[in-house]
Amino acid sequence: MLFNSFQFLLFFAVVFGLYLVLPHRRQNQMLLVASYVFYGAWDWRFLGLLAASTVADYYFARWIEDLRTPRHRKQLVAASMAVNLLFLGFFKYFNFFVDSFADVAGWFGFSPHLPSLKIILPVGISFYTFQSMSYVIDVYRKRLTASRRLADFALYVAFFPQLVAGPIERATNLLTQITSERRVSSFGLAHGGFLILWGYFQKVFVADNLALLTDHVFAAGAHPPGNMVLLGAYAFFIQIYCDFAGYSNIARGVALCMGFRLMLNFNLPLLAASPSDFWGRWHLSFSTWLRDYLFTPLGGFRKGPWLAYRNLFITMFLCGLWHGAAWHFVAWGLYAGLTLGVHRTLQAFRPLAKLGDWLVSRSVTLVLCVLFRFLVIDFLSPVLFRSTSLKQAGHLVSLVFQGWGAVDFDAWLRVFFYITPLFVMEIIQYRARDHYIVLKWPVLARVAVYLALFYAIVVFGMQNAQSFIYFQF
Amino acid sequence: MRSRLSIFSSRLIRSGLLATLIAVVAAEWQFGRVLPGHYFRHEVDEILYQLDHRRYDDRILSLGNSVGRQMDIAIKRLDRKMLRPMSSNAAIEMTGQYFLLRRYLERNPAPEALILWVDDPFQGNLRLVYTQNYIQRCFLRWREIGQIAWWKGSPTFTAEMIAYRWLPSFRFRSDIQKDVPFLGVSEIGLAPQVAFGNQSGAVSSRSAFSRWWQRRVLGDRSISSVAFERLVELCQTRGIELYLIPAPIAESVAESRGPMQGRAEINERLAALQRRFSVLHFMPESRVYPDDEFRDGTHFKDSYLSARARDYHTLLKEWMADDSDGI
Numbered sequence: 035m036l037f038n039s040f041q042f043l044l045f046f047a048v049v050f051g052l053y054l055v056l057p058h059r060r061q062n063q064m065l066l067v068a069s070y071v072f073y074g075a076w077d078w079r080f081l082g083l084l085a086a087s088t089v090a091d092y093y094f095a096r097w098i099e100d101l102r103t104p105r106h107r108k109q110l111v112a113a114s115m116a117v118n119l120l121f122l123g124f125f126k127y128f129n130f131f132v133d134s135f136a137d138v139a140g141w142f143g144f145s146p147h148l149p150s151l152k153i154i155l156p157v158g159i160s161f162y163t164f165q166s167m168s169y170v171i172d173v174y175r176k177r178l179t180a181s182r183r184l185a186d187f188a189l190y191v192a193f194f195p196q197l198v199a200g201p202i203e204r205a206t207n208l209l210t211q212i213t214s215e216r217r218v219s220s221f222g223l224a225h226g227g228f229l230i231l232w233g234y235f236q237k238v239f240v241a242d243n244l245a246l247l248t249d250h251v252f253a254a255g256a257h258p259p260g261n262m263v264l265l266g267a268y269a270f271f272i273q274i275y276c277d278f279a280g281y282s283n284i285a286r287g288v289a290l291c292m293g294f295r296l297m298l299n300f301n302l303p304l305l306a307a308s309p310s311d312f313w314g315r316w317h318l319s320f321s322t323w324l325r326d327y328l329f330t331p332l333g334g335f336r337k338g339p340w341l342a343y344r345n346l347f348i349t350m351f352l353c354g355l356w357h358g359a360a361w362h363f364v365a366w367g368l369y370a371g372l373t374l375g376v377h378r379t380l381q382a383f384r385p386l387a388k389l390g391d392w393l394v395s396r397s398v399t400l401v402l403c404v405l406f407r408f409l410v411i412d413f414l415s416p417v418l419f420r421s422t423s424l425k426q427a428g429h430l431v432s433l434v435f436q437g438w439g440a441v442d443f444d445a446w447l448r449v450f451f452y453i454t455p456l457f458v459m460e461i462i463q464y465r466a467r468d469h470y471i472v473l474k475w476p477v478l479a480r481v482a483v484y485l486a487l488f489y490a491i492v493v494f495g496m497q498n499a500q501s502f503i504y505f506q507f
Numbered sequence: 508m509r510s511r512l513s514i515f516s517s518r519l520i521r522s523g524l525l526a527t528l529i530a531v532v533a534a535e536w537q538f539g540r541v542l543p544g545h546y547f548r549h550e551v552d553e554i555l556y557q558l559d560h561r562r563y564d565d566r567i568l569s570l571g572n573s574v575g576r577q578m579d580i581a582i583k584r585l586d587r588k589m590l591r592p593m594s595s596n597a598a599i600e601m602t603g604q605y606f607l608l609r610r611y612l613e614r615n616p617a618p619e620a621l622i623l624w625v626d627d628p629f630q631g632n633l634r635l636v637y638t639q640n641y642i643q644r645c646f647l648r649w650r651e652i653g654q655i656a657w658w659k660g661s662p663t664f665t666a667e668m669i670a671y672r673w674l675p676s677f678r679f680r681s682d683i684q685k686d687v688p689f690l691g692v693s694e695i696g697l698a699p700q701v702a703f704g705n706q707s708g709a710v711s712s713r714s715a716f717s718r719w720w721q722r723r724v725l726g727d728r729s730i731s732s733v734a735f736e737r738l739v740e741l742c743q744t745r746g747i748e749l750y751l752i753p754a755p756i757a758e759s760v761a762e763s764r765g766p767m768q769g770r771a772e773i774n775e776r777l778a779a780l781q782r783r784f785s786v787l788h789f790m791p792e793s794r795v796y797p798d799d800e801f802r803d804g805t806h807f808k809d810s811y812l813s814a815r816a817r818d819y820h821t822l823l824k825e826w827m828a829d830d831s832d833g834i
Contacts, residue, residue: 224522447689480523
């Protein structure tokens with residue numbers, strides 16, 4: 035059930051109607067049933083997997099809390115991680131590891147006959163597995179007390195707005211809201227309504243329309259001219275941002291209408307001035323997860339420069355692998371690690387930045403940094419991410435250096451038509467440091483924005499519900 | 508803790524959402540007056556607009572598929588007063604044909620005869636990829652929406668129809684986009700899913716609820732079967748003789764189908780219906796013509812059209828003059 039479908043609109047209308055009339059405990063029960071219906075609408079066969087993962091982590095957390103011996107607690111948290119990663123590893127990475135092993139064996143002259151299974155990837159498995167794991171780890175670290183109600187915990191894992199593509203919530207935020215009473219307020223409806231409208235705009239107006247171009251550029255066997263590769267790469271960068279941020283905003287808006295506050299997942303990353311700034315704004319629920327449960331436990335930046343770089347690369351390697359069981363995703367993660375590492379090294383040369391500020395104004399420096407990051411540093415990221423193999427990525431990059439080629443002005447114009455309103459709004463939000471700045475404008479201006487967004491969605495949005503890219507992760 | 512009724516506070520009213528809603532309603536009301544007469548994406552749009560704005564008093568009305576439309580126009584060229592051509596497309600299935608007849612009879616006197624160009628009147632469950640464009644976008648009277656909702660049992664399908672009814676800008680979105688030159692919408696796809704490669708059987712899936720509902724409401728009959736029975740019943744009530752003609756086919760198509768494949772069953776069902784409704788007449792077999800007369804195996808080439816129209820013109824004249832049940 036896609037957010038951008040009539041099926042979801044009807045589903046949410048029913049859920050919200052029931053939510054308004056039920057008391058707190060019944061609201062939670064109804065939301066749990068609705069979440070399982072929502073998930074089962076994709077493939078009911080994976081409901082068992084979701085339930086098994088939920089029950090396992092619920093009892094692991096309770097046992098961990100009840101145990102006193104640190105060694106036993108550690109063994110149990112390791113067992114919980116093993117169960118979660120086993121589910122994830124089997125469904126997502128089994129064939130990848132088997133194929134990679136066969137390739138490596140082939141280099142040494144062996145040709146092992148290894149099994150290759152036709153495994154369907156359960157939608158959202160990476161998201162709810164990581165969410166569930168963070169809960170067990172937090173209980174182990176004694177930052178959280180284990181939930182004593184299976185239904186509440188099950189709702190935390192399966193809460194439908196963010197079940198299949200995040201934000202990857204923390205129990206400290208979402209579970210506490212589940213257990214306490216919430217209220218549907220005019221504040222929540224106005225802010226949630228804006229988030230939903232903005233999310234739909236990002237998804238169906240920007241992302242889905244840009245997809246028509248990027249699908250063409252990144253099609254298997256395509257040989258586009260250099261300028262189209264560049265346009266396709268930048269367009270895909272914006273497409274995937276709007277696709278994913280659109281989903282997150284709709285999820286947050288839907289939750290907010292019901293009185294839940296989900297975490298901010300994207301903080302205007304297109305306007306980031308450096309790789310570090312970018313990762314501090316992009317997919318925050320995941321990047322902070324990696325920081326808290328992987329990078330920092332590995333030692334973070336605390337144990338000297340070389341170990342810091344090692345930690346950075348391990349983290350970004352796994353970040354790439356999380357996105358997909360393919361080497362081009364791994365390369366994408368490593369490239370992100372490289373840009374972060376280089377940026378960290380260059381940060382030592384502060385005088386350079388100060389000289390820049392002295393020569394030109396600070397705001398001009400900022401704009402130049404944003405443009406440099408977007409146009410130069412992040413050209414390779416979308417190519418690695420969107421290609422289906424490293425070979426295709428290499429081929430597309432080589433096309434850029436083979437010549438500019440004939441320019442399709444209509445294609446460029448189309449891209450600008452779809453991205454200009456996005457950038458205008460985001461620059462306004464960025465300058466105001468407020469995602470809800472529109473809600474503070476005079477009522478006529480607000481109505482004008484709402485109308486513009488509404489008609490952009492209705493008239494120019496893609497007609498047929500396109501799946502969200504991040505569902506596959 | 509504040510009451511849940513706080514959602515009805517003046518803050519929400521001041522948020523601009525209500526004003527936006529009012530502005531959308533006003534804009535859509537205006538669009539609803541202008542756009543349907545401005546954009547005609549296909550023949551069904553055009554026919555429906557004409558039925559709403561013109562009056563007819565014809566002896567024979569013709570409905571049916573695209574081959575029928577081709578023949579209608581050619582026959583009309585031969586004999587201007589013979590019939591009122593309103594054949595459109597097989598994509599509207601019998602449901603659409605039934606609604607077209609209903610709309611025709613709303614404002615016009617009943618014709619003496621109705622020609623229906625259709626191969627299998629019992630086939631169709633509004634699941635073709637073209638259904639969205641030919642049914643959901645077009646037949647938007649509340650009665651039609653309600654009827655389809657009852658037969659189809661799909662809340663999503665119904666919600667889409669209501670959205671098309673309430674939001675003319677949504678209904679004509681592709682046409683509006685076409686007016687923006689650099690968007691590159693030169694041709695409007697009649698079935699957008701096809702462009703995205705979703706041609707698996709050219710039908711959309713049905714939810715478990717929809718399947719259960721249709722079994723409950725329609726039994727083992729298809730939606731087209733029910734609509735066809737309604738259409739025949741309507742003809743019987745209004746004294747309209749109904750002539751059912753399967754589209755002519757190419758020799759190679761006839762050979763590939765094999766002798767009487769599926770046709771015998773259709774004819775049996777038609778004969779059963781004929782026993783209940785005396786106005787029903789049907790041609791049991793498609794006429795077969797050489798392959799080179801067809802441009803795509805289904806539609807005639809322009810050069811052969813007038814000759815074949817003459818055949819059917821004669822056939823219809825003889826048939827209508829004859830008292831027997833079929834030919």
